[in-house]
Amino acid sequence: MSHSAEDTGPGHPAGDDGETRRDFLTLATAALGVGGAALAVWPLIDSMNPAADTLALSTIEVDIKAVKPGQRITVKWRGKPVFIDHRTPEQIKKAEADDGAGLPDPQADKDRVKKPEWLVLVGVCTHLGCVPLGQKPSQPRGEFGGWFCPCHGSHYDFSGRIRKGPAPTNLEVPQYQFLNETTLRIG
Amino acid sequence: MRNIKALLAVSAIALAAGAVTVSSLSAATAPKPKAQDWSFQGLFGTFDRASLQRGFQVYKEVCSGCHGLKHVAYRNLAALGYTEAQVKAFAAEVEVTDGPNDNGEMFTRKARPSDRFKSPFPNEQAARAANNGAYPPDLSVITKARPKGTDYLYALLTTYKEEPPQGMKMPEGMFYNEAFAGQQIAMVPPLAADAVQYQDGTKATVPQMAKDVTTFLAWAAEPELEERKAMGRAVIIFLIVLTAFMYALKRKVWSDLH
């Protein structure tokens, strides 16, 4: 600590007792100070976490009444596209038939849907993040009937699973629930 | 320490200067409003939830026809003690414009909790056109935007007089109000007894409604108030303790020199 203080000046701490008291006090003060500083810094860091208005948009409700069988719609959720696909019975059958078909990311179709006729996927290719084509009938859907990512040629099937191409995993299924027959809450 | 007397004298002058300045300034604009008691005042102030809900009702049924609240979102109403379903219902009463849709058109839909309050007019010009050139200000921060805002707002709502004093002529379309700067205001007296039927059965006198809507608007301007004061009490106590430790340690460190 201080070198010259004990040499100069008339008074000095009374031996060990003074030293111990000073050390405890130093420790206690330092602990309080460091704790206070941490508490003071925390708001600055937490302010970078999503703000209340961002969090308010972290769930959306979608009215799916008007989506006919065979129709696909896109909604925006947390800044990303979400594909909602009202599947026909043939599409569901094809999706389930391929459950064992040597999938790069094996997953049964029934594990990817709550109601088989509604497929809900995050429309972001798991390779490098492009938005796959296939939402509109005029767009290519790839060799497996689902979606096709034009950036590097990933093909997804009727269940949104990766079948061919560089993407490592299936299209993500977001957290969602049916509020009622015609309303989907995502997130 | 030697000049402590001089320092105290100067500090007293500085404080007096500040006080004189503040008090004489307000006389030059609106008269100083009478001080009221507010539940949210002081070191331990909190909002009275029942009053907030009544005040919201007054805002919704009386004020929102002309005054916006655009910085408040419907989801913020949860702080008044409403359930998620009630908040959703309040929002759903309002139609808002959204879009463009895939056809490039704007469309209307029911408001959601995540939307901010819809303003009655699309812009200031429309507001003025509908109000004889006067602009009904947005009320989101009104209690912070006026000196002694809460007292002032209460005074404004409760000191309309039927007749101006002797010798004062009111121009067409203006009303006499004691609290307003210049005592002439374009706003029609908004509150009359029983203008609103309170859901909790409280009698809707003008002073009661004024108190409730002012409480609501004080919340709208400072929704963080309760959290701020609670944190403030903890922070100040912590700092006092920490500073006491610092002082003790300082004395210890300096003891060999004194």
Added chain:
Amino acid sequence: MTAPSEPTGAAPTEGSPGMIGKAKDWIDYRMPIFSFMDHELHEYPTPKNLNYWWNFGSLAGIILVIMIATGIVLAMNYTPHVDHAFNSVERIMRDVNYGWLIRYVHMNGASMFFLVVYIHIFRGLYYGSYKPPRELLWWLGIVILLLMMMTAFMGYVLPWGQMSFWGATVITNLFSAIPWVGDAIVTWLWGGFSVDNPTLQRFFSLHYLLPFVIVGVVVLHLWALHTHGSNNPLGIDRKSDKDSIPFHPYYTIKDLYGLGVLLIFYMAIVFFAPNVLGEPDNYIPANPLVTPAHIVPEWYLLPFYAILRSITFDIWFVEAKLLGVIAMFASIFILFLLPWLDFSKVRSARFRPIYKQLFWVFLVDCILLGMVGAHAPNDKVFPGIANFEYVQLGQITTAYYFAHFLILMPLLAKFEPTRPLPESISEPVLGNRAEAGE
């Protein structure tokens, strides 16, 4: 001890123990930052008799750090566009986690910064800290003050309230008083024909930049300080080691204690009266078509505002408006001349009985100038007395301000009978002991 030629050589002088010690030695050998800090903290001689008025420099430094930290975080959420600025600030207050806290800390931090710096400056005036060999230290301080004023002025514009807009309009319009090039300069400052979006955006850019310039000047300020060390309440030089103590732990703990006291005051305002120092009008969104009844700057700029408005008469061919601008800048630039205006060899007011009284008069004069700045020029100072308006009080206090520096300081320097100075800093304490035979 390892020889310096070895690749992992420790610093030649210290064999520091343990792994951290070895790491420090490795760095220190290549860039002596630890030796430097060690020297400044432990060996740098600080006068032993500094009183609490010497706390305010470190307090200013800490507030600068707080302002930069909160400012950077605010900038993550602020939008510097006229259509979005006010709304983005409200979003910070309502939606950003702890946004209200960070904003209030930043907003009131500006006031704290000026309060602390003004006390720091007045300390310098009282104890003669501007006298040789510290003239450059003093100058760097004034540069910091000027940068602070520019930063604060631009920062106040950012929320884009009524006062933001009209304060910016009034102050930028001042430059039109400059002959010939005035209007071109104002157009250049505005980036247009009035305060508008280009003005707001460039003010944001510069408001973010200048604090880092302040940091640089603070480094120079500390370098100049450390060249000859701190002044002290007696105003006499250190003569021996007996007069000084190491900065650490004595002044580190004393500064931390002072910080605690400041924070109690600062946080009381932030948490319980966050808008008491501000203007309600700034919660009204800026409206170029409606001028507020009273345009006032923040309290810390009021004295200069008063001086600006005091000059209401033309002198010869120079217009009152230009004279006001000149007077306002002169009130700060005169501080640069102080070491030569006050050439008294005695530094501290403790030994200058007349100067001591005039110091307090000067301080009261500055406070009165602040009051003048806050009032409308034609308001009566005393309600009963008709012919004494604030504009007249402003003229008297402005005249006295300059008289203090230009007339009183030189006169005192030449003629003031000063008290005898003590032999040394430690003499009042140890001198008696020497007589007692210790």
